[in-house]
Amino acid sequence: MRNMTGAPRFLPPKIIEVIIADLVFNVDGLIPAVSQQHDSGEVLMMAWMNTDAVRETLATGHVCYWSRSRQRLWRKGETSGNVQRLIDFRYDCDADTILLLIDQTGAACHTNRPNCFYHAVRPDGVVKLTEPMA
């Protein structure tokens, strides 16, 4: 599907509004979104979306979150170039958590690691599983 400028669109506006109406946002108007690399299955990060972030993600096919610290839309990769291209948008039984299957460019984590979940507990303490990418 293409919009009037010829750019591809991920989903038509009418369906996007149906999905937004079905999702359950918390008292702050946010819903958690877990992202997973679509082919490897690697869980990359967890961030939050508001209705505008969901709308933009589903319209453009590029993942947009809501930054709680900056209180504005956070187009993932807007400064780093490490964008997340949306492959599939899923949500859970209670419609209060999103699972994004994506294709990640570069590092998902702001520490420049491939994913954010690099702390692992071991019998003698916490280890870091990865180092920042070169």
Next chain:
Amino acid sequence: MRNMTGAPRFLPPKIIEVIIADLVFNVDGLIPAVSQQHDSGEVLMMAWMNTDAVRETLATGHVCYWSRSRQRLWRKGETSGNVQRLIDFRYDCDADTILLLIDQTGAACHTNRPNCFYHAVRPDGVVKLTEPMA
């Protein structure tokens, strides 16, 4: 490592308290925990933990959440038998989200589906990817 009754323990108490001190709980005293089947990479569900749930999970090696609806500890599988055996406990860069690598017995979802993320958006609406297990 085994406790005094001979049952295996996942982690020693001293390390558990170090980890709890490192984790960032929200204003309600909770932290989101995403669970992933350790071998297939399937993302199963997202639920919440408080300090006691983290403590019990790391001590026993069986996943325990905090049920927000019931306001009590929720030992996953306590009624259904669909327990989650902990394989690895990881957390993210900001220490405010947990990723549990687990071995799931039976269905992870309360709808008796293998995982909770069975809603998928398509250009003509939302589809269900799986049906409840027989």
